[in-house]
Amino acid sequence: MLTKEQIEERKEAIKATVTVPDILSRYGVRIKRGRCKAICHDGKNYTAKVSDELYYCFKCNRSMDIFDIEMHFNNCDFWTAFELLGGTEKPSFSATRKAKSAQKERQExxxxxxxxxxxxxxxxxxxxxxxxxxxxxxxxxxxxxxxxxxxxxxxxxxxxxxxxx
Ligand SMILES: [Zn+2]
Structure with a gap:
């Protein structure tokens, strides 16, 4: 098990290598001039601002970091998102499976x-x-x-x- 400090450390390490635009494009979200369609409320307009660190929706005042975005698309908890982003050495079988089935459900x-x-x-x-x-x-x-x-x-x-x- 990782301690709280270790988790924080790894979170920072992941954030240093993976940006918000990286994650968004993994899920097919297009970014135009630092903005994207609001994923938080399934918006059609480019109402969200995107920086390397944060996604921010002007309409619902919602801000998300890479972990929040991963949780959003996989409909999973923080720990699963953490695993998927490589927080633990390798994503566990159950994390991968959960993510796959959530993605499938979403597509359906x-x-x-x-x-x-x-x-x-x-x-x-x-x-x-x-x-x-x-x-x-x-x-x-x-x-x-x-x-x-x-x-x-x-x-x-x-x-x-x-x-x-
Ligand atoms: Zn929104």
């Missing part, structure tokens, strides 16, 4: 979200199309009825997918 979540967003976009397109036809058609004509039916179904789907989001 993102994929699922993408799929739902795609479905939603398609449903909204159908809804617009049916509404346009309904507006143009003679009420109670065959096509009008057909589109009313289809529209109800798409509205139902919209509700369903929004609920899932």
């Amino acid at each position: 979540r993102i994929n699922k979200q993408k799929k739902i967003n795609l479905e939603l976009r398609q449903i909204r397109m159908y809804i617009d199309a049916y509404r346009n036809i309904i507006a143009d058609e003679e009420p109670l004509s065959d096509l009008w009825c057909y589109c009313q039916n289809k529209l109800q179904y798409q509205l139902y789907l919209l509700d369903y997918y929004i609920g899932k989001r």
